Amino acid sequence: MPHIAIIGSGFAALTTARDLRRRGVGADITVISPRDELHYLPSSIWIPAGLRRAKALRLPLARFFARHRVRFLKASVTGLVARARQITTDTGETIAADHVVIASGGRFLKKLPGIEHAIIPCEGIAAAEAMTARLAALDGGTIAIGMATNPNEPGAIRGGPMFEYAFILDRLLRREGRRDRFRMVFFSPSARPGQRLGEKAVDAILAEMKRRGIETHLGHKMVRIEPDRVVTEGGEVAADLILFQPGMTGPEWLAATDLPLSPGGMVRADAFCRVEGCEGLWVAGDAGSYPGPEWLPKQAHQADLQARAVAANIAGALKGRPPAKAFTAELVCIMDSLDRGMLVFRRGRINLTLPALRPLHWLKRAFEHHYLRAYR
The missing domain is CATH 3.50.50.60 (FAD/NAD(P)-binding domain)
Structure with a gap:
């Protein structure tokens, strides 16, 4: 056998x-x-x-x-x-x-000095719980949210969740009536983070950040992370909570x-x-x-x-045949903001971006239910 x-x-x-x-x-x-x-x-x-x-x-x-x-x-x-x-x-x-x-x-690259001072959200469910506890303990301050890639493999990045966390935390703090006590800053070595989603998507993301009052610190190489700040070659971002998604290997x-x-x-x-x-x-x-x-x-x-x-x-x-099935290159992403979602789709020459819509939030939740049926 x-x-x-x-x-x-x-x-x-x-x-x-x-x-x-x-x-x-x-x-x-x-x-x-x-x-x-x-x-x-x-x-x-x-x-x-x-x-x-x-x-x-x-x-x-x-x-x-x-x-x-x-x-x-x-x-x-x-x-x-x-x-x-x-x-x-x-x-x-x-x-x-x-x-x-x-x-x-x-696995996530952890060579950046002081990276232990940041929470890496996609590292696991425990990271999301740690972030929740830290946020609940803050009465105000600055939340720094950022991402980077593997310099030896630029495609080794998972940036979508960081955009989601920025939008979701903004919406959550507004619901709780304490957004005015928090400064939010999105940072990245890239001047236009999220380019793998397409230029229109990047434009939409940056416009949404501006609309929500989320500041940006972009295009500066990272130097280190300290307990209360992110240090880059273009300046520092003082922060009470740092969420950072490094590149992958x-x-x-x-x-x-x-x-x-x-x-x-x-x-x-x-x-x-x-x-x-x-x-x-x-x-x-x-x-x-x-x-x-x-x-x-x-x-x-x-x-x-x-x-x-x-x-x-x-x-x-197993039947003696050579490989014949090539994988499909396809990007499907619904960037959630707690009550709405922005859809980005790429396949071949198609690059579609839909603005944040309420039905897309519910579509993301429905997909979760459908996907997990096989494992429940």
Whole structure:
């Protein structure tokens, strides 16, 4: 019986497992991850406003694994021998497989001096809870919200949630009747943050910040973060609460492998999500570096599309066919502001931006309900 090993338990990993079974693949599947829960991070933006609680966004996966006949190994990967398709783990167990899917996600770069003084919102649900507690304890002051990228891989950025936090916190403070006691500043080394969304989207985002009274400190390289300020080459932003999304790179264990890595530290893949030069090795989601348009996003939707391509190509390989399914490059983002949402869509030459509308907020909430049905 063929064996497929999937590293990770996030969007790309679970979509790969589900799509393999949908395609009738009867092979043994092992999922390796230190976490047997799906953390639905897209909705963690609503934790500060009480629209979601952390418990509701942590979904146990035991039933999902049983339903799809998946063996789960609770472990952290420590290494991978590409030629042998052999995975080592911190439990001491070694897993060998006919196909290995790297879907472990990326990690945030933490080389900036003093980054420990900032909360990294997309690092997990606990970060959203910490931010909620810090905000509740403040009677006033300055909130600094910013983002940066991986200088060696400009596409390794997840900026959308930071725009959402800026708009959501502004709206929340207004609801609470204390917005006038807070200064909000958005900072980024880029003079026009969010360019992967398209120029019209950037114009709309910056206009919305101006309308809400959110100041900007843009186009200045970051130097360090201190407990009460963000220091850049273009000046300082004093702050009582700092939210910062650094650029991304690959999992730490990749450095000890013989896998081909991009300049930014991610696994190099082709259009079929096949690891370059490595038979039977695949990558989907944030851990990979892929060919495609310069705006190719790092987001859950793109990870799902890559995972579907991986599942299709593995299913074909098990029947002796070469890879034929290239992943679709597509960006779909609803930037929420607590009661409205701005839609950005990119695919091929299409680049659509819709202004903040109330129905789009509800569409984002409806999508969450639809997406999570597979795991509840």
